[in-house]
Amino acid sequence: MSHESPQAAxxxxxxxxxxxTDVDQHTLGWLFDEGSLTRRLTHLSHDHFSVTPLYEGWQALRADECLALGIAVGAEGWVREVYLRGHGQPWVFARSVASRVALERGGLDLETLGSRSLGELLFCDQAFIRHPIEVCTYPTAWLPTEMACAGLWGRRSRFARNGLDLLVAEVFLPTLWQAAKEETR
Structure with missing residues (x-):
């Protein structure tokens, strides 16, 4: 988890x-792919995909997350930060959040995911509706210290099911772009 103030960024x-329009097609293809990122990374890694949890717990959500979820700024929620890895290398930093109120009434236990992929769970449950993907240059202050690097592309989308909203953000790390480039050779 980042050690800088998340609200400062x-x-x-x-x-x-x-x-x-100055974003290249290859990058756009990754950013706006509406399929399962877990499945795409599993394919790219030739089944050498894994999830490494970095942080899981209750905390005040960032203002941008509260706005996206339609909840009061500063509301508490469950935060899960992980690395999605290919061949043991961190390829994607992912942060998933949901408000406490939504989780308590929504019947999804995020605390038991461990090293399983949340994305796979979301794509296997047909009741979840994925809202449009949004992208940004992800603030360095929001990244884990060891991966803090300026100019990284991030994307997020909200998944909704019967009053339960989950916000999933994924940041594409330089090691992913290198692996994807090698795959296209």
């Missing part, structure tokens, strides 16, 4: 329609 989350 800011991000401008944009839908595809508002994104500047």
């Amino acid at each position: 800011a991000a401008v989350w944009l839908p595809f329609s508002q994104l500047a």
